[in-house]
Amino acid sequence: MTTLKTKLHLHAAFRCMVFASTAAIALSVANTATSQQPATAAATQNEVVAVVNGTSLSRKMLGEEALRRHGEDVLESMVNKYLILQACKQHNITITNKDVEDEIQRIAGKFGLSVDRYLQMLQQERKIAPSEYRRDIVWPMIALQTLVAKETQVTPEEFNKAFDSQYGESVKCRMIMVGKQQVAEQLHARASADPAQFGQLAKDFSEDEASASVRGMIPPVHRHTSDPKFEKVAFSLKPNEISAPFQIADQWIMLQCVKHLPAMHPPAQQIAAIRQQITDRIRDQKTRVSGTELFQKLQQQAQVVNVLSNPELRKQYPGAAALINGQQLTLAQVIAETLKRHGVEVLDGEINRTLLEQELKKMNIQITEEELNAEVARAAESYGFVTADGKPDVQKWLADVTSEQGVSQELYMQDAVWPSVALKKMVAGQVKISDEDLRKGFQSNFGERVEVLAIVLSDQKSAQQVWDMARANPTEEFFGQLAEQYSIEPVSQSNLGRVPPIRRHGGQPAVEDEAFRLQPGELSGIVATGERYIIMRCQGRTNPIVAEMDDQVRDQLVRDLTEKKTRIAMAEKFDELKTASQIDNYLAGTTQDGRLAAVPAAEKR
Incomplete structure (x- = not known):
């Protein structure tokens, strides 16, 4: 679940x-x-x-x-x-x-x-x-x-604009975005006084989280792809020049030009296919x-x-x-x-609901209206839907979640809230938070992180070649150029290798272990993870967000970890129920003999 x-x-x-x-x-x-x-x-x-x-x-x-x-x-x-x-x-x-x-x-x-x-x-x-x-x-x-x-014929002007947006000149920029003009003007003054600090200012103050995490770097700006004002400003800048703050919608933005990228010229033999592709898209x-x-x-x-x-x-x-x-x-x-169209999918949902109803009856568990309402309030609060006095804003949450899903409130309660409450009551009392859980949770959420440049490649041979080049020229600038040329991961490729800082216990143990072994300026080995090969260059470490685990932090971690482990226990409980059940699905043409789940593997035939 x-x-x-x-x-x-x-x-x-x-x-x-x-x-x-x-x-x-x-x-x-x-x-x-x-x-x-x-x-x-x-x-x-x-x-x-x-x-x-x-x-x-x-x-x-x-x-x-x-x-x-x-x-x-x-x-x-x-x-x-x-x-x-x-x-x-x-x-x-x-x-x-x-x-x-x-x-x-x-x-x-x-x-x-x-x-x-x-x-x-x-x-x-x-x-x-x-x-x-x-x-x-x-x-x-x-x-x-x-x-x-007649209305969908593609004109030469439309084709030329689309071709230019895909293959024409572009501008690599850093961006700072804030909600107030006064803040934008203050940041502009600081950035103009020391343009080299633009990236740090973006990291510290920009309200656009995606670009702030990589010091303001954004994907290259192409013509005819975004707001005309945004594009006009970007293309007007010279390398290292900083724009004056300008407004788009309710945000104030300023850009720093990193460099202008030349137009690409596809091989002549590909032009016909490209023309057909663009024409079809338009x-x-x-x-x-x-x-x-x-x-x-x-x-x-x-x-x-x-x-x-x-x-x-x-x-x-x-x-x-x-x-x-x-x-x-x-x-x-x-x-x-x-x-x-939907019978098999809906029937699968009804089978799941029947399994939960049977288990609730077996465990003599009742679900009350108060419990359902409490679960809705919990969801509202956990996703930031609160009133001015800090209480869960249930009505606003219900309006948002049902609108986003395109379902009625009745279906939301039946298909999301009720199963969640049912499984939560089934696993009540099973979840325990250990000191080790708290230690790892504290490190992950509040501990120091490693800032790195990264290159992601798809095969060992390419990774070895790029690693050799990075070792031969161990500078930050050259590593960024390698990332731009070779990385297959969009964020690192478009931002000269910059990626969000790496934390402990974030779900990538091999990458984390290697990153935390590195010293500033040091090149990592090749880290194989899944079907990807990663090379990192350490830029330094962030300061811990919180130095020590006080009672407030501990309580927050306990709540978060309890919620996470409860969700895992709920999923395991549901898998257990389904595996142990006799289910004959005539619409899908499938059958499952739950009795086999209890038979040792050696005895199954």
């Missing part, structure tokens, strides 16, 4: 930009009555889709839960597909199978994959079957592109804008009424999900389409 803020719930909030099949929409509009006999429909609703330790889960229940979570999105996509289909008919547009296959080949080629490999990747990673991808994603996409083709962007406008126009003309989201209309039109030009798109068809 994860923390509330990560938004990874038992039911993942997965939104697919897919459309319903042409046949399903055509049937839903042309035939308002279902062709199923009542007995057959009832039998389908009562069909068992999973059995969890003897508890049956029905298709009817699954359909209702899937509709609650994804019904609005699915309905919207089904209506959109119908509107696109009708627009194509009006304009005598026909999308052939060859058009679809050519588009799939083009998309696969953009990723450097064969069609078969690309479709296999979609099936494995996004659970989209090739037939569904062709019918529900690619066909509507081509139809939409054709309908707005056309795709314009298609999204024009497509949105087209949808709005089609919806206004079509008189679409959303019945699903309106309780009064659902009473007035029982069994209907929407009205399109007065004809019904039925609720049953939306549920069927929702199950087709």
Whole structure:
């Protein structure tokens, strides 16, 4: 299980930009009555889709839960597909199978994959079957592109701007960003008096944490990629020159030019491919804008009424999900389409919930409304949602978290808060904080850190070559140049090797051990971690944030460590429950015999 803020719930909030099949929409509009006999429909609703330790889960229940979570999105996509289909008919547009296959080949080629490999990747990673991808994603996409083709032609000016933003001149800068003009002017005066201190001032005072951690360094500024004022200032500066503070939105910014980078000139044999890539990207962007406008126009003309989201209309039109030009798109068809797209995912969430309910009953644990509200208040406080008097601002937190997830408060409580409280009560009393935990926690959060320049490489051979060059010329400037030329990690590559300071117990023991052995100016060995090879140059160490662990710091560490270890215990408890359970998932076609979990490995067959 994860923390509330990560938004990874038992039911993942997965939104697919897919459309319903042409046949399903055509049937839903042309035939308002279902062709199923009542007995057959009832039998389908009562069909068992999973059995969890003897508890049956029905298709009817699954359909209702899937509709609650994804019904609005699915309905919207089904209506959109119908509107696109009708627009194509009006304009005598026909999308052939060859058009679809050519588009799939083009998309696969953009990723450097064969069609078969690309479709296999979609099936494995996004659970989209090739037939569904062709019918529900690619066909509507081509139809939409054709309908707005006149508005999406790429002009020479648009191409030239995009080419310039990718391959043209750029400026490497440091930045200081603050919220108040007076502070910006004071920092500007200090930086102008001693330009060499700009990086230190950025580290100490800039409110942009990402750049402050690397002494103000930001990725190179290209034309036509950010705020025009920002770009104009950056390109106007000479090396080491500092701009006057300027305002963008509610922030005050000043830049120091490090150097101007020349334009890149791709080989002639790559120009055609680059032109096609840029043209496709611009056309795709314009298609999204024009497509949105087209949808709005089609919806206004079509008189679409959303019945699903309106309780009064659902009473007035029982069994209907929407009205399109007065004809019904039925609720049953939306549920069927929702199950087709999200059934396996939602069922997995219902299986997980059933496991928790069974264990709560077994342990004779009850969950009260007060406990649920307390968990919401804890989450609000832990993520900084507090009122002026220091109390958790629950309403503001709920508004933020439900808006970010795109779910109702009811679903948030059911899918995030309830499972968290349930697991927390199951592991209550199991978490202990040792003196060693406190020592490591104190070092990690408040202890000294090592400031380094770093180069990250992908293979041992390259790492050895770069390390040899760094040893032969052991200066900070040359190491930064090596990082810019060879590092495959974006932060170190774009900031002359500068990366956030390394702390102890941060999750990279090999890197930490090597960093803390280094003296200022010393070159590290090659540190292999996973599939990466890291070279560091020590710049020095920071002072400890807190010298000694007083009672206040100790209490804070205990709270933080308890929360962290509780989350780990909750995840282990849930894994234990799932592993030991008998689960027959008929929708996914899988089965798990929990009894095997208790059998020694040597006895399993």
